[in-house]
Amino acid sequence: MIYLDNAATSFPKPPEVIQAVVNQLEQIGGNAGRSAHQGGLASSRLIYETRCCISELIHCPDPLQIAFTLNATEALNLAIHGVLNPGDHVITTSMEHNSVLRPLKTLEASGISHTIVWGDETGDVKADDIKNAIRPNTRMIIATHCSNVTGTLLPIEEMGKMAKEHHLLFLVDASQSCGSIPLSVEALQADFLAAPGHKALLGPQGTGFLYIGKDLKIKTLKQGGTGSRSEDLLQPEVAPDRYESGTQNIHGLAGLKAGVDHLLKTGVTEIQRHEKEQVNRLMEGLSVIKGITLYGSPKKKERGSVVSFRPGNLDVNQFNYTLDSLHGISARSGLHCAPLAHQTIGTFPEGTLRFSPGWHTTADEIEAALTAVSQVMKQFS
Numbered sequence: 001m002i003y004l005d006n007a008a009t010s011f012p013k014p015p016e017v018i019q020a021v022v023n024q025l026e027q028i029g030g031n032a033g034r035s036a037h038q039g040g041l042a043s044s045r046l047i048y049e050t051r052c053c054i055s056e057l058i059h060c061p062d063p064l065q066i067a068f069t070l071n072a073t074e075a076l077n078l079a080i081h082g083v084l085n086p087g088d089h090v091i092t093t094s095m096e097h098n099s100v101l102r103p104l105k106t107l108e109a110s111g112i113s114h115t116i117v118w119g120d121e122t123g124d125v126k127a128d129d130i131k132n133a134i135r136p137n138t139r140m141i142i143a144t145h146c147s148n149v150t151g152t153l154l155p156i157e158e159m160g161k162m163a164k165e166h167h168l169l170f171l172v173d174a175s176q177s178c179g180s181i182p183l184s185v186e187a188l189q190a191d192f193l194a195a196p197g198h199k200a201l202l203g204p205q206g207t208g209f210l211y212i213g214k215d216l217k218i219k220t221l222k223q224g225g226t227g228s229r230s231e232d233l234l235q236p237e238v239a240p241d242r243y244e245s246g247t248q249n250i251h252g253l254a255g256l257k258a259g260v261d262h263l264l265k266t267g268v269t270e271i272q273r274h275e276k277e278q279v280n281r282l283m284e285g286l287s288v289i290k291g292i293t294l295y296g297s298p299k300k301k302e303r304g305s306v307v308s309f310r311p312g313n314l315d316v317n318q319f320n321y322t323l324d325s326l327h328g329i330s331a332r333s334g335l336h337c338a339p340l341a342h343q344t345i346g347t348f349p350e351g352t353l354r355f356s357p358g359w360h361t362t363a364d365e366i367e368a369a370l371t372a373v374s375q376v377m378k379q380f381s
């Protein structure tokens with residue numbers, strides 16, 4: 001199998017990740033933040049250490065500002081539902097995933113309005129267009145760092161600066177960048193940053209986190225046992241307990257810690273360099289196959305590890321099925337849960353075929369994928 005679907009979830013995971021999950025289940029046991037026996041304490045320590053290594057990765061000053069979630073969707077929902085109140089206005093972009101667009105659409109019924117700033121045909125969004133959308137009741141700007149459809153990088157540094165100048169909250173969706181592009185929440189002036197643990201952070205599914213800016217206290221998505229202040233019937237105020245009710249996904253977080261440790265050891269800059277090389281190889285190869293249309297930023301511009309294309313007028317789902325069944329290539333076709341991004345670049349409603357190389361993708365695999373695309377094009381043309 002040639003796995004080119006790392007934008008959905010990374011595969012394979014480093015062996016240390018699998019080992020850490022098994023070790024937690026086999027050797028440690030215990031429930032974090034609950035029992036004071038050895039397994040419980042070891043689990044609590046492990047969860048704290050996971051917060052610490054994520055903090056190091058994203059330059060977060062205090063590990064207690066990291067709240068664990070099931071995935072990026074839950075992290076985005078926590079920030080969006082946690083901050084917004086009736087009468088508020090939000091600015092976001094047409095390049096967002098449904099995990100931003102659907103909560104915002106749902107909140108319209110509660111009197112929370114939003115403006116969608118449209119990108120150009122390459123998926124690029126201008127920071128000035130965001131600025132022009134600011135209203136007196138604007139509370140928050142939400143933007144993805146890297147589009148999961150085109151790989152386009154949005155100008156989040158400029159947006160963060162502008163958000164601060166206008167006293168607005170800034171939520172970054174780092175689902176396609178955290179772990180493969182160096183990030184600093186301090187440099188970005190982000191109030192919130194949401195990320196999955198199971199994509200470029202190389203952890204198992206069922207992991208994710210929300211970075212919450214210092215002194216920001218938001219509403220909770222759920223309430224319940226936290227193992228702290230159990231005498232109080234109200235949800236504790238203290239973070240991250242406030243946001244993490246119920247038993248944690250401890251073996252998942254053990255795997256996530258091993259994934260992030262792997263990244264810290266390798267260096268995110270090195271991962272970025274490797275993925276960029278594979279992305280460039282892909283774009284160059286695809287651009288010379290007759291009938292292929294590539295989407296996203298032009299070749300020389302920085303982009304994340306996502307390449308979207310269309311095989312002429314052929315059906316992307318059938319093309320994808322053939323790549324998988326005859327050539328063993330795992331890719332993704334369709335709308336990638338980002339319908340407005342496809343409207344932006346003119347590929348709605350059919351969508352695109354998406355190749356997303358990861359830390360493990362080799363040059364030989366990219367060459368094999370290019371040969372396969374070329375053969376399938378000939379087969380159906």
Ligand SMILES: Cc1ncc(COP(=O)(O)O)c(C=O)c1O
Nearest residue numbers: 071072073097099144148175196
């Ligand atoms: C840009 C973006 N945001 C959010 C998500 C949601 O991530 P998760 O599946 O971890 O909830 C994805 C997933 O593909 C994504 O690409």
